[in-house]
Amino acid sequence: MAEGMIFDIQHYAVHDGPGIRTLVFFKGCPLRCLWCCNPESQNFGPELRRSAARCRACYACKDHCTSGAIREGQTGPLMDREACRVCKTWPCVEACPQGALAVMGRAMTAEDVAARVAADAAFYENSGGGVTFSGGEPFAQPEFLEDLLLRCKRLGIRSAVETCGHVPAQTLLELEPLIGLFLFDVKAVAPNLHERCTGASNELILQNLRALAERDASKIIVRVPLVPGYTDTEENLSAIASLTAALGIAQAELMPYHELGRDKYEGLGRPYPMAPQGPHPLSARIEAALRIFRERGVACEIGGE
């Protein structure tokens, strides 16, 4: 049976596909988007997260650490992430009296995940919902994803997948018949902009989007992050909107940038990659962005919230 790395399962999710859904977050992503609000989704292995709000710097973690990865710092424990990575038992988590430490990511069997998903089957039935595999990048764990999709199909549960598109075309197209809805992220059309934002070229992504659209464009919702100074230029949005329309994709969702993931970066011991933005895209900017899509005949809403 396939086993995969999951970092969260959220029930009663209502923003990622129709109806009431369960969101299954896969760990590990090929892209490194500057604005990512789920930094714990990026690495493929489990990693330790420390809540600064809970930590009282008692160093019980240090006393129990078997890898010598924790030392005393000025404001609390400092973690050597490389030393920490070799650990498989995390005695520090159990030892912390404040519950300030947690392991992000755990191996789960497809059977266990499917059971969690199936628990809410009645909610999907009554709301037209289902399961959404998100991440991270679900297609980066293809056997596991396939196993889950097949199990959900047998249970009569509709599946959606949110993808960054930076995945092997063959995997994507092979699994396509099992998937009812693609939430397909398109960040930028200009290659250099995309590379600057995500660390990777968008060639494969756009190629996959075209291939998928040729199969069945009605299954796709294009998702566009609105990130000030990066993706929210009229030029970029117009290019994405035109491409969407040209491929016959009828729906798009805009995801306004927010800094709500900032605390998580700190907890993972990483610097926050974006400069502070102040209070976020103004309603007028969002309206203008929506118009760019709607003018091209693409139904467009604010999504993901």
Added chain:
Amino acid sequence: MLPNEPQDPTTELVTPQAFTPREVKSSPSTERSAFLKRRYLDAPLVVDLEYISLLTESHRRTDGMEVLERRAEDHAFALERLTPVIHAGDRIVANKTRFIRGAVPYLNYAAGPFLREIRKQEQDAQQKNIDQGQGGGIARAREEAGEKGYQVLSGKFLISDQDMECFKGLCEYWEDKCMMEVGDRLWKKEFPQARFIEDGWTINLYTAPHDPCPEGRLILDFETALSKGYRAIIEEISQKIAAFRPGGLKDGAKLHFWRGARRVLEGALRLAENYAAEAKRLAASEHDPARQKELLDIAETCRRVPALPPRTFREAVQSYWFTYILGHLEGAHLGFSPGRLDQILHPYFVRDEGVSWDEAVGWFEELFVKMTQVEYIASLSWQGLGHGNLYQNCILGGLDEHGSGADNETSLAILQAQINMQMTQPTLSVWYDDALSRPFLMKAAECVKTGVGYPAFFNLKTFVAHELAASGLGVETIRKHAAMGGCTEPVLGGMSYGVVQAGFVNHGKLMDLVMNDGADPVTGVRLFSPRPLETYEDVERSYLEKMRPAVRHWQQYWNYVMAAHRQTVPLVFCSAFVKDCIGRGRCMDDGGAVHNGTPTTLSSGLVNVANSLAVIKRLVFEEKACTLQELKAALDANWEGHEALRHKALSVPKWGNDDEFVDAIFLRLFEEYCGWVKGQENYLGKPYDPSMLAISTPVPFGKACAASAEGRRAGEPLADGVTSPYPGTDTQGPTAVVRSSLKVDHTKIRGGLLNLKFHPSSLRGDRGSSNLLALIKTYFDGPGFHVQFNVVDSAMLKDAQAHPEHYRDLVVRVAGFSAYWVEMSKALQDQVIWRTEHGL
């Protein structure tokens, strides 16, 4: 000038300080409604002695009269003499008091607590645990008390210095005659467990004596009151008396009841005539022709109803209101409810071509202001528990007797009126069934999204199953009469005895006793002898061995009190409007109602017991992470210095996460409790019905409890309602809460609740409403019984920033991931507030 004389309606309107609605915003539909609401918000709370003075005046003269006739005579005497006060702008007339926000002190129920307060001898023993709010009309009463020769009573009501003298005299008159004193003389002397009850109060095992405001969860038969009119009912009674020849054992009581009922209905008709005369008098001196016309309309309406059946919608509203408010006036009610207003008034709306839907909304807006203006004054402890809320619950929708969806245009008008007004009373509810129309359900969801906290949703299917067993009546009767008696206790409207119960049992305190060898760790009072706890089964058994007598003594104590109720304050006016009191010639206290199985035994804190037992089972007996003594030492220290153990306790699964380990414990306790409660007959000879609503008890009960094994610190609140998880412990989202809750057999209880909190973003738009309805449907297919929603808005988030201790369970579901509010940094909280305010 009376302290809350109406003000000039042209002055600028002030927006009430409340949690601002997010997606759905609305305002009163007419200038009149806006004025009435503003006037209410500006009015101080006042004690009005007029009714109790008149009642007392009569009572002094009626000594020696048969008790039912005496009670009827005293109420009627007062009704005939109450000052008819028509406030500016009112179209619906009659109130319990002369003031906008006035309360009647029911000294005939309990004078002792007031006397104690006046004499400043001893403050209510539980006062230290009461937080009853400080703002709004309460602050206003306190301000004005300083200025105008007024004093403050029960912490928030204004009473003039003159009235205070009179009040003392009235209290002294009732001191030895009131229900409480008569009851106390009985049970304190004759009930072998009297000491247990009094010790129970000392250690907060029970809520304070309920005597000052015991009545309620009662719904009158408004259909009959309207469709027949009082005159026809009086005629019917007279014919019964004329045709009756007493012969049997209790036959004399029948005559007394009928004579009393006739007398009190005649008194009510005189009151309506007094209002007609007052309206006419005011019209004569009114300069504004529009208002003059309104006053003349009032006069005509009051000449017609409630004596005769209404011809128009407005007459129906006024007739309804007379029966409602005069029934309310008769007893010390909490949870005296409007019943199925959309069924009662709809026929009159349909028949009256002269009233549009918009106008009907306006009438309901006015009616709801009047309901909100009803206040009560009781001992401090009960005011604190109820937070001044009267629990008038108006339930909409449901089915007709044949099983078709009963929602209609009037249901929509009522929802719209409360969307517009957002008054605290009446609270709205929906009797849910799949047969209800989509527009009605979407309108109900819209009302939820105002953030006002209602309507609550109740599953009719579950109640029908409960009532088939409890009442023995047919399914058609149950469907037709199913209504909400108080906060979440359903009854059969117009044909059930109300739910007059002792109050709550504190299960958190029972757990304190388990952990401390049968003695209360806070006061040292011992209620049980020690018993060894060597296995987990011993611990669970110890709890059950304390729960059983605590519940049984409480039920039996209350039956003594209700014997005194029959002898002092039986409800005669209300009985005249409960089937089949007139037919049987018996008041409700004598079993006149068709359904007498409604009185409940209430409990609070069962979830905390289950969570604590789960921790003890796992940590002490399975994992052996600590001994029971070590756990006890941690609880004695309020977890100070035992952080690691507390963290372990917090990590043990808690109720509300669909976890078999703890859910199985909860289910066992639930079944035990329900079965045990039914083993005692109530004062009407039917089994007591288990109920697990909580109102505000989790706060004062929790305050009185020591630290508990689940990880709770001393003094922190308990969980609310039957199946709501303990704040902060539901980590798997609302669907897991629902799945846990569905393991309980909800048909076993009369009343219980589940609270869910949502961020407005998850309810936005028609799609959000549809998802909400799908959640309700899934829970009710289960079948669950009740669910209500708290929609978090930015004002609440700001409050959560200032008072994080009240929001430990607040999950903010925004922007692709969720977080516990209290664990977010201030900067992030600010961002969430900003985004919420901007509808992102």
